[in-house]
Amino acid sequence: MCQVDENYHDDLDPAEMLNVSKKCIKCKEASAAVVIRVGDTYCRGCFKEYFIHKFRAMLGKNRIIFPGEKVLLAVSGGPSSCSMLSQVQEGLSQTAHRKLRFLPGIVHIDEGGAVGHSMEERQKALAELQTVFKATGFPFYFVPLEKVLDLPSSVVATATAPSEHPASAYKSAVNDFIHIDSSSCSTPLDQEETSIPEVQESHTQFLQQLIVSVKTLTARQDLLNTLRQHLLVDTARTKGYSKLMLGDNCTRLAVKLLTSVSLGRGAQLAQDTGFSDSRYGDIISVRPMRDFSTKEIAYYNHIFSVPSVFIPGLDTKTTNKASIQHLTESFVTKLQTDFPSTVSTIYRTSEKLQTACRSSSTADCCDRCLLCMCSLDTAPENASAFQATLISEQLSQNTFLGASRSTKIIPRQNQDPLESEIAAPTGQCCSSGGEEGCGSAENYEVCYSSAHRPQTADVKSFLCYSCQLTIKDMSSLEHLPQYVLSEAWRRHSRSQMREEISEFLLDDGDEGD
Amino acid sequence: MPVLCSSCAEKRAVLKRPKTSHSLCKACFFWAFEEEVHQTILAAKLFKPGETVGIAASGGKDSTVLAHVMKLLNERYDYGLELMLLSVDEGITGYRDDSLETVKRNQQQYELPLKIVSYEELYGWTMDAIVKQVGLKNNCTFCGVFRRQALDRGAIMLKVDKICTGHNADDVAETVLMNILRGDIARLRRCTAISTASEGEGVVPRCKPLKYAYEKEIVLYAYFKKLDYFSTECIYSPNAYRGYARTFLKDLESIRPSVIMDIIHSGENLSVREGVKMPVQGTCSRCGYISSQALCKACVLLEGLNRGLPKLGIGKHHRLHDKILSQQPLTEKEEKKLKSVEF
Numbered sequence: 097m098c099q100v101d102e103n104y105h106d107d108l109d110p111a112e113m114l115n116v117s118k119k120c121i122k123c124k125e126a127s128a129a130v131v132i133r134v135g136d137t138y139c140r141g142c143f144k145e146y147f148i149h150k151f152r153a154m155l156g157k158n159r160i161i162f163p164g165e166k167v168l169l170a171v172s173g174g175p176s177s178c179s180m181l182s183q184v185q186e187g188l189s190q191t192a193h194r195k196l197r198f199l200p201g202i203v204h205i206d207e208g209g210a211v212g213h214s215m216e217e218r219q220k221a222l223a224e225l226q227t228v229f230k231a232t233g234f235p236f237y238f239v240p241l242e243k244v245l246d247l248p249s250s251v252v253a254t255a256t257a258p259s260e261h262p263a264s265a266y267k268s269a270v271n272d273f274i275h276i277d278s279s280s281c282s283t284p285l286d287q288e289e290t291s292i293p294e295v296q297e298s299h300t301q302f303l304q305q306l307i308v309s310v311k312t313l314t315a316r317q318d319l320l321n322t323l324r325q326h327l328l329v330d331t332a333r334t335k336g337y338s339k340l341m342l343g344d345n346c347t348r349l350a351v352k353l354l355t356s357v358s359l360g361r362g363a364q365l366a367q368d369t370g371f372s373d374s375r376y377g378d379i380i381s382v383r384p385m386r387d388f389s390t391k392e393i394a395y396y397n398h399i400f401s402v403p404s405v406f407i408p409g410l411d412t413k414t415t416n417k418a419s420i421q422h423l424t425e426s427f428v429t430k431l432q433t434d435f436p437s438t439v440s441t442i443y444r445t446s447e448k449l450q451t452a453c454r455s456s457s458t459a460d461c462c463d464r465c466l467l468c469m470c471s472l473d474t475a476p477e478n479a480s481a482f483q484a485t486l487i488s489e490q491l492s493q494n495t496f497l498g499a500s501r502s503t504k505i506i507p508r509q510n511q512d513p514l515e516s517e518i519a520a521p522t523g524q525c526c527s528s529g530g531e532e533g534c535g536s537a538e539n540y541e542v543c544y545s546s547a548h549r550p551q552t553a554d555v556k557s558f559l560c561y562s563c564q565l566t567i568k569d570m571s572s573l574e575h576l577p578q579y580v581l582s583e584a585w586r587r588h589s590r591s592q593m594r595e596e597i598s599e600f601l602l603d604d605g606d607e608g609d
Numbered sequence: 610m611p612v613l614c615s616s617c618a619e620k621r622a623v624l625k626r627p628k629t630s631h632s633l634c635k636a637c638f639f640w641a642f643e644e645e646v647h648q649t650i651l652a653a654k655l656f657k658p659g660e661t662v663g664i665a666a667s668g669g670k671d672s673t674v675l676a677h678v679m680k681l682l683n684e685r686y687d688y689g690l691e692l693m694l695l696s697v698d699e700g701i702t703g704y705r706d707d708s709l710e711t712v713k714r715n716q717q718q719y720e721l722p723l724k725i726v727s728y729e730e731l732y733g734w735t736m737d738a739i740v741k742q743v744g745l746k747n748n749c750t751f752c753g754v755f756r757r758q759a760l761d762r763g764a765i766m767l768k769v770d771k772i773c774t775g776h777n778a779d780d781v782a783e784t785v786l787m788n789i790l791r792g793d794i795a796r797l798r799r800c801t802a803i804s805t806a807s808e809g810e811g812v813v814p815r816c817k818p819l820k821y822a823y824e825k826e827i828v829l830y831a832y833f834k835k836l837d838y839f840s841t842e843c844i845y846s847p848n849a850y851r852g853y854a855r856t857f858l859k860d861l862e863s864i865r866p867s868v869i870m871d872i873i874h875s876g877e878n879l880s881v882r883e884g885v886k887m888p889v890q891g892t893c894s895r896c897g898y899i900s901s902q903a904l905c906k907a908c909v910l911l912e913g914l915n916r917g918l919p920k921l922g923i924g925k926h927h928r929l930h931d932k933i934l935s936q937q938p939l940t941e942k943e944e945k946k947l948k949s950v951e952f
């Protein structure tokens with residue numbers, strides 16, 4: 097049917113021919129070197145000034161990074177994050193007009209193991225990055241993605257409530273900083289862990305098993321994003337950083353917003369695309385590049401020789417329809433060439449969103465998704481898409497056959513790693529003493545409290561809507577990293593305990609989580 | 610080897626549900642489809658017993674299936690609703706003539722009263738006449754705006770309490786995408802609502818009982834029920850961004866079929882920052898219809914048509930509304946700007 101459409105033709109001006117004027121619009125003297133958008137032509141000097149100002153303004157406006165704070169820059173090697181790195185360098189240099197006043201470090205997650213790169217390829221890319229990072233004088237860390245296999249479950253366990261920093265706190269931090277400024281800030285930063293780490297082959301194999309167990313590229317990319325995020329947060333925590341700086345630019349955020357919507361992450365849009373993301377509590381991510389377009393960054397990097405390193409990812413060399421993320425990217429890119437306002441329009445949408453606070457208590461980790469750490473958006477609500485889907489599934493299958501795919505896990509035993517379906521719910525957690533056994537203190541509580549219960553935990557119930565979709569595309573949950581599985585177990589046994597003692601609890605009894 | 614129905618496990622499956630990819634027999638599919646609409650109606654409390662409900666009937670597949678299912682559920686579950694068909698005759702030769710014939714047949718098949726309101730009687734203009742003046746490029750503005758009001762006016766004539774429309778899950782998801790693409794935060798927030806409350810005089814509450822039904826399942830339902838519908842899309846093509854959104858959605862769906870519901874879920878869970886300006890809803894000072902401007906879109910469009918200034922309602926010319934209201938003459942420059950329409 098023909099829909100109610102009011103008119104938006106004003107927004108749809110197709111790309112006009114670039115009318116390059118000879119002179120810079122800023123100083124009106126020097127001849128123009130770049131055309132950012134129609135009519136905005138800058139000379140070299142003014143473009144640099146404009147670029148630097150925009151970066152500072154984004155940080156200044158948001159006042160989230162405190163003077164003297166340790167900030168970890170996540171650098172993938174791509175143009176955007178490398179540009180961010182050069183901006184931080186620029187801002188800390190002695191010649192900077194208004195100096196940045198935080199202590200930067202760099203982290204690079206080496207995803208070669210998930211993408212299937214050889215050890216030589218990985219080493220080569222890292223060596224290139226090493227040169228770039230060394231030149232900054234900042235401490236830097238190379239973290240192979242394989243390290244997710246050793247993460248502590250605290251990564252997904254408790255989210256410390258984000259520290260509220262009122263304006264006054266910022267001011268006093270500035271004052272404190274001014275007092276200690278000269279002494280501590282300018283000390284040469286240590287460069288201990290700058291070497292390229294060794295990766296055990298068995299770890300890479302395990303990682304690849306995990307990747308292979310995810311059947312679609314869409315879910316693979318989504319899971320990879322989550323794991324990368326966990327690693328970044330963990331690195332920040334263990335190295336003593338309190339902020340993470342991400343290189344997402346405006347173009348990428350527009351793609352991300354549309355992707356997130358398509359993946360069912362509507363409730364998390366503000367965190368996924370906003371300036372700051374506080375879902376991990378003590379570690380806050382910020383996106384200072386969010387005002388720059390890919391094009392501006394490319395110009396800047398080109399003119400001022402900012403080095404970047406190309407590292408192929410999961411979706412390099414795939415067809416458009418290989419994944420939702422990839423399709424969305426090519427859709428936005430194509431629309432942007434037809435309608436140059438596309439990206440900025442989508443981007444402006446992201447600025448008008450906020451995080452839905454469905455659950456009031458941020459303290460209770462069980463209200464958060466086990467994987468992406470966002471508030472759960474799966475409350476059984478009447479007349480919702482989530483509910484409607486559940487109804488459809490129920491109505492489409494014989495309930496007596498119970499044919500629904502299991503998303504339950506049992507503790508890892510001596511199972512064949514290739515066995516796809518999760519085994520029967522009778523195993524005894526502590527009996528077999530498998531390599532991932534329950535000897536550690538972390539698992540002890542789990543085993544104890546669930547010893548006489550069926551040994552399954554429904555992972556799905558701890559996930560948000562979108563992460564449930566990702567899990568649905570997995571042939572087996574066995575290959576999920578141990579920290580995720582043990583946290584699932586912990587939550588499972590907690591909820592069982594709560595059930596057992598529920599009649600004795602007054603109020604909600606959420607102590608000690 | 611024939612596949613058995615995953616629901617009854619007895620009969621042979623004849624289709625794979627696009628929504629869940631279960632294989633079902635005909636009877637189980639019908640049951641599931643109808644039951645889901647019923648659950649939606651219950652969960653969202655769409656109707657109250659004794660209400661008169663107008664089904665917006667275009668003769669297309671959505672509204673034909675809607676009319677069929679509404680009639681069936683009203684009897685099966687004793688909703689106690691008085692149902693009737695409500696049609697708009699835009700005056701599009703060929704398209705509307707044929708589709709109205711379909712609606713008239715539906716009326717007989719479902720034994721439901723039918724009311725047809727025409728653009729000509731409401732506005733004094735048929736769509737064909739409008740197209741002649743404004744050209745093909747801009748006609749859907751008129752088509753959409755006029756139809757929305759036409760339904761309301763028809764509903765009021767018939768003393769209808771509620772209108773239900775055939776919008777399906779694909780339509781809703783597509784609208785979410787489109788509103789993001791054009792940065793329309795106010796519509797983005799509203800577009801996933803299953804029903805609208807009465808927004809004032811001249812506006813009848815609306816709801817979408819098929820909100821969670823996949824377009825493909827609607828076609829399957831109509832096909833296996835052998836329902837009589839008119840399958841040509843409106844010959845006046847939809848707005849540019851909707852076209853992009855539609856293609857994009859179809860591509861997404863081919864990657865992950867649940868994406869339609871996933872996008873609706875996203876839309877339902879969006880949260881808009883406080884302090885973001887939303888247009889204040891008022892009423893049109895000429896016809897009383899709901900409008901964020903002094904004049905509603907339909908009245909502006911009409912004014913433009915009647916004065917031979919078709920661009921008046923197409924661009925953003927809110928500044929001129931006051932002038933029009935007070936019947937002041939436009940300057941030569943203003944006239945010139947509004948007259949030319951590129952094809």
Ligand SMILES: [Zn+2]
Nearest residue numbers: 120123139142
């Ligand atoms: Zn200049």
Ligand SMILES: [Zn+2]
Nearest residue numbers: 465468560563
């Ligand atoms: Zn999640």
Ligand SMILES: [Zn+2]
Nearest residue numbers: 614617634637
């Ligand atoms: Zn059956």
Ligand SMILES: [Zn+2]
Nearest residue numbers: 098749752845
């Ligand atoms: Zn139309």
Ligand SMILES: [Zn+2]
Nearest residue numbers: 893896905908
């Ligand atoms: Zn009006």
